[in-house]
Amino acid sequence: MKLGLQGKNALVTGGATGLGQQFVLALAKEGVTVAFSYLNEKEHPEVTLDKVEKETHQKAYGFKTDLSQVDQARKLFDEAHEQLGQIDILINNAGIWLSGKVTDIKEQDWDLEMKTNLRAPFLLAQKFALAANKEKHGGHVLNVTSQAAYYGSTTGHSHYAASKAGLIAFNASFAREQAQNGINSNNIAIGIMHTRMIQANLDKDPNYYVSRIPMGRVVEPEEIAKMGTLLVSDVYSYMTGATVDLTGGMLMH
Numbered sequence: 620m621k622l623g624l625q626g627k628n629a630l631v632t633g634g635a636t637g638l639g640q641q642f643v644l645a646l647a648k649e650g651v652t653v654a655f656s657y658l659n660e661k662e663h664p665e666v667t668l669d670k671v672e673k674e675t676h677q678k679a680y681g682f683k684t685d686l687s688q689v690d691q692a693r694k695l696f697d698e699a700h701e702q703l704g705q706i707d708i709l710i711n712n713a714g715i716w717l718s719g720k721v722t723d724i725k726e727q728d729w730d731l732e733m734k735t736n737l738r739a740p741f742l743l744a745q746k747f748a749l750a751a752n753k754e755k756h757g758g759h760v761l762n763v764t765s766q767a768a769y770y771g772s773t774t775g776h777s778h779y780a781a782s783k784a785g786l787i788a789f790n791a792s793f794a795r796e797q798a799q800n801g802i803n804s805n806n807i808a809i810g811i812m813h814t815r816m817i818q819a820n821l822d823k824d825p826n827y828y829v830s831r832i833p834m835g836r837v838v839e840p841e842e843i844a845k846m847g848t849l850l851v852s853d854v855y856s857y858m859t860g861a862t863v864d865l866t867g868g869m870l871m872h
Contacts, residue, residue, distance in 0.1 A: 622852035625650030628703040629851070630696065632686060632743070633713030635662035637814050638763065641844035642710050643667055647675040649848060654699035656684040656713060686713055686739035687731055696746040705754060708851045709747045711740035711762040714782075720775045729778045736782035741789060744804070748797050757801020759851035760793070762786050764806045764862060766870040787862055794860035803859040805850055810866030813837045833868030 629646050633639035634655025643653045644667075653671070657664040664681035671679040680702050684695045700706055714736045717728050740762055751758050767780035768787050787806060794804040811817065811828045820827045821837070828837055843865055849855065850863065864870045 622649050622849065622854060624708075624848075624852055627651045627707040628705060629653045629708035629710065630699045630703075630706055630743070630747075631655040631710040631712055632684075632695075632739070633657070635664040635667050635681065638809075638812065638840040638843055639710075639712040640667050640670070641840040642712055642847060643679060644670060644674060645841075645844040645848045646708070646851075647671045647677040647679060649852075650677070651708065652678055652703055654680040654682060654703055656682050656686065656695050658685060658713075659683065687734040689738070689742065692739045692742040693746060696743055696750075700750060705756060706747060706750060707756070707758045709743055709758070709760045710847070710851065711743060711760070711786075713739065714763065714779075716776060716779050718775055719778070721777050723775075724778055732778040732782045733785075736779070737785045737789070740786060744789075744793055748793070748800070748802060751802060752800055757803070760790075760802065760804035761847055761851050762790050762804070762806045763847075764790075764808045766808055766810045766864070766866050768808065769870060769872060790862070791860045798859055803856065805855070805858060805860070806862040807843065807847055807850065808862050808864050808866060808870055809838075809843060810869040811837050812843060813839050831869060832866075836867065838865070838867060 629651050631639055631642045634643045635657035643655050646653050668679050671677055682695055682698050685691050717732055744760055764786045765783040768783035772780040790804055790806050846865055
C-alpha cells in the first residue's frame with residue numbers, strides 16, 4: 620500500500636531511542652525527511668542518523684532539546700522548520716515515566732511530568748498549527764499516550780497517568796479546532812512495549828507482563844511505529860480527534 624508520504628517533512632520528539640527512533644526509521648523508509656529531538660548525548664543521536672542513512676538513504680536531522688523548557692520546545696520547531704521547510708507531520712512521542720505513589724510524589728516531579736508529557740505537545744502542536752495555517756496547508760499530528768490515561772496507574776505513576784489523560788482531552792480539542800484547516804490530530808494509546816526499561820523484569824519472569832496482555836506477547840516498538848505511520852498518512856484522512864488503542868487488548872473501551 621502506498622501511503623503517499625514521499626517528499627513530506629516530519630518532526631518527531633524523542634527520536635533517538637526506542638519508539639521514537641522507530642518512528643524516524645519508519646517515516647524515512649516512506650520517503651519522509653525527518654527532524655527529531657533528543658535530550659542529551661547519552662541517547663547517541665548519531666546512531667539514529669546513521670541508521671536512517673544506511674537503511675533508507677534519506678537525510679535526518681537531530682536537535683538537542685530539553686522539552687520541559689518552554690523556550691527550547693518552541694526553538695525545536697523553529698529549527699526544524701528552518702532546516703526542512705514546511706512541516707507536514709508532527710509526532711509528539713517524547714515522554715518521561717517517573718515513579719512514586721501520591722503520598723510520596725514531590726512537586727518538582729509532578730511538574731516535570733506535566734511539562735514534558737503535556738505542555739511540550741501543546742507548545743509544538745500550537746507552533747505546527749500556526750505555521751500550517753499561515754502557509755495554507757494541512758498536516759497530521761500524532762500524540763503518544765497510554766492505557767494509564769484511562770485506567771490510572773496501578774504501580775505508582777499517577778503523575779504520568781494524569782499527564783497522558785490530559786493529552787487525550789487536549790488532542791480532542793485541538794483536532795476539533797483545526798479540522799477545517801486540514802489538520803488531522805490523533806493519539807495512539809500504548810500499553811506494555813518492549814524497551815530496555817522492562818527487559819530486566821522479562822528476563823527474570825517472562826510472564827511478569829505477558830500474563831496481563833490478552834494477545835499474549837509484548838509488542839516491539841517497530842510494530843507500533845508502523846501502525847503510527849499509517850495514522851499520519853492520508854489512508855486515515857477522515858479520522859481526527861481519535862485515540863487508537865495499540866495495547867494487545869489490555870485496553871478495551
